[in-house]
Amino acid sequence: MRAARRAQAMGCNMLENLAALVNADANLVRRGRFVDTTFLIAIDGADTLVRIREGRVIEITPGPFITPDYSFALRASRAVWEKFWQPLPPLGFTDVFALVKSKQMRVEGDLHPFMANLLYFKDVIAAPRKERVS
Numbered sequence: 001m002r003a004a005r006r007a008q009a010m011g012c013n014m015l016e017n018l019a020a021l022v023n024a025d026a027n028l029v030r031r032g033r034f035v036d037t038t039f040l041i042a043i044d045g046a047d048t049l050v051r052i053r054e055g056r057v058i059e060i061t062p063g064p065f066i067t068p069d070y071s072f073a074l075r076a077s078r079a080v081w082e083k084f085w086q087p088l089p090p091l092g093f094t095d096v097f098a099l100v101k102s103k104q105m106r107v108e109g110d111l112h113p114f115m116a117n118l119l120y121f122k123d124v125i126a127a128p129r130k131e132r133v134s
Contacts, residue, residue, distance in 0.1 A: 015041065015048050015050070015060055015128070016060070017128070018050065018057055018060060018124075018127055018128060019056075019057035019058070019059075019060055021127040021128065021130055022056070022057045022124050022127050023056050023057060025123075025127070028055070028120065028123050028124070028127075029054075029055040029056055030055065031055065031117075031119065031120045031123075032052065032054075032055030032056075032117060032120040032124070033054055033055045034054075034055075034117075035052050035053075035054070035055055035113070035117050035120060036052065036053050036054065037051075037052055037070075037071045037113045038050065038051045038052070038069060038070045038071060039052070039070050039071055039072050039073065039074070039109075039113075039114070039121075040068060040070040040072070040073035040074070040109075041073075041074050041125075042073060042074065042075035042076070043076070043077070043078050043081050044077055044078045046062070046063065047062075047063035047064065047065060047068060047073075048060060048061065048062050048063065049061040049063070049065070049068055049069075049070055050124075052124075055120070057124070070109065071109055071110045071112075071113045071114070072107060072108065072109035072110055072111055072113065072114045073106075073107070073108045073109050074096065074105060074106075074107055074125065075105065075106040075107075075108065076099060076104055076105040076106070077104070080093070080099060080104045080105060084099065084125075084126075085126075085128040085129055086129065087129050089129075095122070096122060096125060
């Protein structure tokens with residue numbers, strides 16, 4: 001139980017500034033202006049819901065959840081997310097699909113919103129990299 005709480009805290013720490021980073025990027029918000037969905041980021045056993053409306057991150061809700069409502073989920077270990085969010089990620093950790101191909105990340109659920117707005121979601125998911133550069 002403590003390990004799950006620790007993983008949850010780590011997930012929150014990694015995602016706490018996601019809304020500010022995404023919403024401050026006018027080009028990214030414009031690119032996602034037609035996106036209205038909720039997706040889940042799973043870091044080890046810690047689930048976090050990210051709510052997007054008109055390209056802006058309006059809510060980040062850490063779990064646990066009984067029956068979370070989301071369109072798609074991105075699931076990976078904390079070690080994978082930490083490498084992915086480095087300012088200059090190592091080879092193989094630069095893209096969601098590289099991680100999926102190497103079976104280090106799973107993409108689940110309704111993939112239509114994800115694939116229809118792929119560039120937007122890739123930039124949203126990579127936004128924590130900007131924070132580490134600053």
